[in-house]
Amino acid sequence: MKKFLILVFGLSLVLAACGGGGNDQESGTNGRTDQAENTASAEDLIKQNCTSCHGQNLEGASGPSLQKVGSKYSKDEIKDIILNGKGAMPKGLLNDSEADVVAEWLAGQK
Numbered sequence: 413m414k415k416f417l418i419l420v421f422g423l424s425l426v427l428a429a430c431g432g433g434g435n436d437q438e439s440g441t442n443g444r445t446d447q448a449e450n451t452a453s454a455e456d457l458i459k460q461n462c463t464s465c466h467g468q469n470l471e472g473a474s475g476p477s478l479q480k481v482g483s484k485y486s487k488d489e490i491k492d493i494i495l496n497g498k499g500a501m502p503k504g505l506l507n508d509s510e511a512d513v514v515a516e517w518l519a520g521q522k
Contacts, residue, residue, distance in 0.1 A: 459504050475501060475512035483522040491515035
């Protein structure tokens with residue numbers, strides 16, 4: 413029984429050492445993250461966190477339309493709204509890095 417526990421513990425350590433690193437992102441030119449990956453990530457985050465209030469196509473529902481939000485606000489302004497809330501929108505729906513990805517994508521919606 414003792415040998416079995418040692419074996420299980422040893423295998424656990426080996427497997428733990430082999431795993432991880434899932435946050436590695438391939439970089440494009442100038443060290444920037446691949447734009448397609450950011451777009452997919454932004455769209456996933458928006459679907460998970462924004463569409464219940466802003467509509468499935470960001471056309472507006474209980475929250476305003478975001479379809480042309482980039483023509484009204486800069487990326488930094490959008491990020492500030494995401495992080496700190498505005499009007500009925502609560503703050504803290506996304507963390508800083510998620511807010512940055514979503515703000516960059518939304519700023520392009522013009």
